[in-house]
Structure formats: C-alpha cells, structure tokens
Amino acid sequence: MKEKDLRRSLSVLPIGTVMKLTSLTARQIRYYEEQGLVFPERNDGNRRMYSLNDIDVILEIKDYLDEGLNISKIQDIYKKRKESNEQNGNSKELSDQEARKILSDELLNIGGLNSKDAENNSF
DNA sequence: GTTCTCACA
DNA sequence: TGTGAGGA
Numbered sequence: 001m002k003e004k005d006l007r008r009s010l011s012v013l014p015i016g017t018v019m020k021l022t023s024l025t026a027r028q029i030r031y032y033e034e035q036g037l038v039f040p041e042r043n044d045g046n047r048r049m050y051s052l053n054d055i056d057v058i059l060e061i062k063d064y065l066d067e068g069l070n071i072s073k074i075q076d077i078y079k080k081r082k083e084s085n086e087q088n089g090n091s092k093e094l095s096d097q098e099a100r101k102i103l104s105d106e107l108l109n110i111g112g113l114n115s116k117d118a119e120n121n122s123f
Numbered sequence: 124g125t126t127c128t129c130a131c132a
Numbered sequence: 133t134g135t136g137a138g139g140a
Contacts, residue, residue, distance in 0.1 A: 015126065026126075027133060045140065047126060 011041040011049035018050045022058045035071050077106055
C-alpha cells in the first residue's frame with residue numbers, strides 16, 4: 001500500500017491536465033496553491049507539476065466551495081486535518097480514527113455555519 | 124503550443 | 133476571478 005501512496009504523491013501532471021480533470025481554470029488552481037491548499041512541485045523551468053494527490057485535494061476543495069465554504073474556511077479545515085495527521089506519529093490507527101472524526105466535524109460545520117458564526121472554532 | 128508572473132478592469 | 137502583456 002505504500003507503493004500506491006508513493007505513486008499517488010508523484011508530481012507529474014502539468015496544470016493543463018489538472019484543469020481538465022478538475023474543470024477549474026489555471027487561475028483558480030494557482031490561486032489555491034497560493035492559499036496553501038495544494039503543494040505542486042516546480043520541476044522543469046518553473047512549471048507546476050501536480051500529483052494525483054493534489055488532484056484529489058483540488059477536487060475536494062471544489063466540493064467544499066460548492067457547498068458554500070470560502071477559501072479561508074477550507075484553509076482552516078486542511079490545517080486542522082494536517083495537525084491531526086501529524087500529531088500522532090506513534091499510532092496510525094488512532095490517526096485514522098481522528099481522520100474520521102475530523103471529516104465528521106467538517107460536515108457538521110458545513111451544515112451549521114449557515115445560520116450563525118461557526119466562523120471561529122467550535123471544535 | 125503551454126505555462127509563468129504580474130497587474131488591472 | 134478573468135484576462136492580457138511579455139517572456140521562457
């Protein structure tokens with residue numbers, strides 16, 4: 001399973017491919033990178049090379065955007081997700097449980113932010 | 124032909 | 133966000 005993760009993290013896709021796969025504009029894709037949502041590598045001559053992992057994230061971002069979240073909120077979600085993934089270097093199973101919880105919180109948050117200001121942090 | 128950065132409508 | 137300029 002590590003093999004897949006490795007390939008999945010290999011950055012080999014030019015922005016044009018990502019555009020087609022995500023149906024977003026280059027502008028948006030670059031913007032999300034600027035916002036720290038995806039981290040493409042910059043191999044030959046300053047060209048952004050995205051990985052399947054990035055595609056996944058971008059697709060997810062698109063999804064969140066579609067559900068009414070703004071960039072800053074998405075940034076927050078990913079920030080927290082990363083923290084949860086990195087804080088437990090001793091237990092992978094716990095990380096998985098945490099990941100599930102985080103996802104649940106995200107969904108709850110999406111539903112709850114419509115009426116009031118869940119803007120800050122309820123979790 | 125494709126992508127990059129910067130800047131402005 | 134879109135788009136155009138100017139370069140690689």
